[in-house]
Structure formats: C-alpha cells, structure tokens
Amino acid sequence: DIQMTQSPSSLSASIGDRVTITCRASQSISSYLNWYQQKLGKAPKLLIYAASSLQSGVPSRFSGSGSGTDFTLTISSLQPEDFATYYCQESYNTLLYTFGQGTKLEIK
Amino acid sequence: EVLLMQSGAEVKKPGESLKISCKAFGYSFSNYWIAWVRQMPGQGLEWMGVIYPGDSDTIYSPSFQGQVTISADKSISTTYLKWSSLKASDSAMYYCARRNDATYYYAMDVWGQGTTVTVSS
Numbered sequence: 001d002i003q004m005t006q007s008p009s010s011l012s013a014s015i016g017d018r019v020t021i022t023c024r025a026s027q028s029i030s031s032y033l034n035w036y037q038q039k040l041g042k043a044p045k046l047l048i049y050a051a052s053s054l055q056s057g058v059p060s061r062f063s064g065s066g067s068g069t070d071f072t073l074t075i076s077s078l079q080p081e082d083f084a085t086y087y088c089q090e091s092y093n094t095l096l097y098t099f100g101q102g103t104k105l106e107i108k
Numbered sequence: 109e110v111l112l113m114q115s116g117a118e119v120k121k122p123g124e125s126l127k128i129s130c131k132a133f134g135y136s137f138s139n140y141w142i143a144w145v146r147q148m149p150g151q152g153l154e155w156m157g158v159i160y161p162g163d164s165d166t167i168y169s170p171s172f173q174g175q176v177t178i179s180a181d182k183s184i185s186t187t188y189l190k191w192s193s194l195k196a197s198d199s200a201m202y203y204c205a206r207r208n209d210a211t212y213y214y215a216m217d218v219w220g221q222g223t224t225v226t227v228s229s
Contacts, residue, residue, distance in 0.1 A: 053212075
C-alpha cells in the first residue's frame with residue numbers, strides 16, 4: 001500500500017501569510033497527487049489535481065508542485081475563507097487511493 | 109450542473125441493516141467510477157471502495173471488504189452503500205465522490221454532501 005504523510009498536522013497563520021503544506025508518498029506516484037480543502041461540516045472540495053493543475057473556479061493564490069514522492073500545496077496570501085483542513089490524496093494506485101492524514105489550518 | 113445528492117441522516121441501533129444512497133445528476137452516470145469515503149468524528153478521510161456503474165465492477169479497500177456492500181442501479185443513476193449488521197463503530201459521515209478520468213489524473217472532482225450515520229443503542 002502507498003502511504004501518504006502530510007506535514008504539519010496543524011498550522012497557525014495570519015491573514016496575508018504565505019503558507020506551505022507538504023505531502024510525501026511512500027513510493028513514487030509520478031504526478032498522481034491531488035489536494036482537497038474541507039471546511040467544517042462540509043464535503044471535501046478538489047483544489048489541485050495532477051500535482052499542479054488548478055481545478056476550475058479555485059482562486060489562483062492556491063498552487064501545487066512536486067512529482068515522484070514529494071509535493072507541496074502553497075497558499076500565496078491567506079484569506080479568511082482559507083481556514084480549513086487540507087488533504088492530499090494519491091490517485092496512482094489502481095482504484096484504491098490513499099489520503100494523507102490532513103493539515104488543519106487555523107487563524108493565529 | 110454536475111452533482112451528487114446523498115440520502116439523509118440515519119439513526120440506527122446496533123445489529124440493524126442500512127442502505128444509503130448517492131444519486132448523480134448532470135453527466136453520463138455509467139461512465140465514471142464512484143467512490144465511497146468514510147470520515148469518523150474528528151478524523152480524516154478513508155477510502156472504502158469504488159464502483160463502475162456501467163458494469164457494477166466493484167473494488168473494496170481491504171479494511172472494508174466484507175464489512176459493507178457497494179452497488180449501483182444505472183437505470184436511476186444511483187449508487188448505494190449497505191450494511192447488513194451495523195456496529196457502533198460504523199457511526200461516521202459517509203461521502204460519495206466521482207472519480208474523473210485520465211485527463212484529471214483520476215482526481216475526485218464531484219462530492220456528495222455527505223450522509224451522517226449514527227449507531228447507538
């Protein structure tokens with residue numbers, strides 16, 4: 001099984017800050033890495049697919065990078081609506097995808 | 109509009125059976141895999157399994173194999189998640205989600221709103 005490890009597990013930041021979340025796969029997954037945002041009490045929402053492609057309608061302050069085993073999600077300037085939990089997910093394994101454990105982004 | 113609409117919250121007793129649903133709108137239902145994802149209270153997302161509605165091909169995560177049954181009825185664009193005997197540990201939020209194709213590197217691009225299942229005596 002592919003293991004996905006996110007860091008940090010929680011993060012405090014201020015409005016306007018630049019924030020980076022990392023995700024590491026236990027084996028190479030090429031660019032089959034997706035990022036989701038989940039706000040409290042809501043379903044997850046796709047932000048980034050294929051490691052760096054922005055989903056339609058997602059603000060350009062979100063960006064993704066990486067390939068192989070190491071990936072990052074960056075928010076260039078935090079907005080109030082960005083405080084949420086973020087999950088990475090590999091879609092490399094055949095139909096048995098694994099999520100990272102999540103990173104909770106809180107207001108400082 | 110492409111969306112997945114899930115059935116409402118359920119409260120059940122241990123040992124009871126349950127079937128929750130996820131109905132698709134706005135796209136060719138038969139041609140996209142649908143996954144079920146569990147989120148226990150205060151916890152992360154867990155992949156339970158997937159189904160291809162076109163031919164009902166189903167793959168379960170080892171952690172959920174034998175614990176639940178995933179099915180689909182393409183005549184009404186609906187997938188189901190079923191338990192034959194619920195346990196308290198099945199209390200969670202359950203999401204269905206569409207897996208997009210290779211162009212999207214198989215990301216889950218559409219999610220249902222979630223169904224809360226509470227199992228308590």
